[in-house]
Amino acid sequence: MSDLLDDPMPGQNSPEFTVSEISGAVKKTIEGAFGRIRVRGEVGRVFKARSGHLYYDVKDDRNVLSCTTWKGQVAGLSVVPEEGLEVVVTGRLTAFGAQSKYNMNVDEVAVAGQGALMALLEKRKKQLAAEGLFEPARKKPLPYLPEIIGVVTSPSGAVIRDILHRLRDRFPRKVLIWPVAVQGEACAREVARAIDGFNRLTPGGALPRPDLLIVARGGGSIEDLWGFNEEIVARAAAASAIPLISAVGHETDTTLIDFVSDKRAPTPTAAAELAVPVRHELLAWVDQQGARLSRAVSHGLTQRGQRLRDLARALPRAETLLDTPRQRLDRAGDLLPRALSRGIDSRRLDLQRKAGPLRPQLLRVMIDRRRDALNAQQKRLVTAAPTREIQRRKDRLADLEKRLKEAHLRRIDQRRDKLIALDRLRETLGYQATLERGYAVVWGDGKLVTTTKAAQSASELEIQFADGRMSPDGKPAQQKKPKSKPPEQGSLF
């Protein structure tokens, strides 16, 4: 009854939950209703927590789904989610009551669609190429004839059989198979581990280290081959110290490992062909070399023998070589004594001719002649002494002196004569001579009077005659004028 009374309004009789109750119910409902599902979308924000758990979003153009991969599950992912990658995630939906959120626990991530895979592959290729892992200089040469070949592949299936068959055909070798999963999420990890593991073996150990590796897988879809596009596989192959041949998929499939391997084989069979040479061909080659060896040696001997015979034939006989010289010797031998006596004769004749004029008398005459010449020279030498020259100069000096004196005297005489002549001329031309002829000279006061006027003005007149002066009154003049007669000039000498 009271139950009915307690129901004030219709619909208010629904049960009441606590938050935890409803959270638990929701969680149970979500988990139960969907079970294990696959969701396709683009990876959004990715966050890897310090704990190792991975949190990320998968979204489409309208909604977002929170995804979680626990630390223990991350290693099992074949593709680690990257932002922008189109994926299909597999897992279970669950709810997180503490935040009133639901999310998906993902234990598998696959790249959705070939386009997305190719885009991812391109991105990885670019990254590894940038690191230089594809450089041709990194590629190691394959051994010509490996002793042990390590094969990383599935232990069952056509691939290993193809490889073993082809090896057997060409050159049976020791083969170590490292079994791996060649597809699925374990593939990349196992392959990388196998490559690394082979490199860790010691040469000649209980598990001997191979000297060539083949990583092989048969054909398949891009998703099947995806493990060989994983970075860990490519890095393990690049790090391998043992030369490595990759043979993954068919000829048209190129995976990331093909870029870093030392040699890429289009098929597993081709890998076996690259790995070993053909034994019977080598045996034939060795036989052939042996034959060439023998032939070369015997040919060399034959050739030398032939050449020796040829040379021997061309060699002239010793006798013929000597014929001509011997003849010359004979002739010279014949001529020798005659030539000797003739030579002596001709020389003797020559001696006689030259010794004929050669007598002591001749020499003596010559000596005498030379002595005479010497004496003569000596005499000339005495007379030609310098005293003679001095004397000669002295004489010449005296002579010159005398001539000088004479010339001087002569010159004085000449002058005297000339002076006398001039005086005579002077006397002739002078007025005194005219006095002799009857002329007289009138002087007035000591001066010559030539005019009457002068005569009148003079206080005293004198007349000069040839024999002297007198005044006009007949008194003899007081003064005699001796100046008209120049004094006789005596000889200078």
Place this chain on the structure above:
Amino acid sequence: MSETPVAEMNFEDAMRELERVVGALDRGDVALDESIKLYERGAELKARCEALLKDAEEKVAAITLDGDGTPTGTTPVEGM
């Protein structure tokens, strides 16, 4: 190169050396006593090559791994 003992050569080296020896003899420009020496060496190399070629035994084994993927030994593989 002629210093390596022939018995220690691998196939490739022995092969290359044999090729060289035969080539030298073929050219015929070596002295007679040298050619005898070359011939002897060539014969030795040929024998080494043949021995290495005869030593062609197939032996196939698969590596056994423990739970961690660490190799523990081998197991013969037959019938493939």
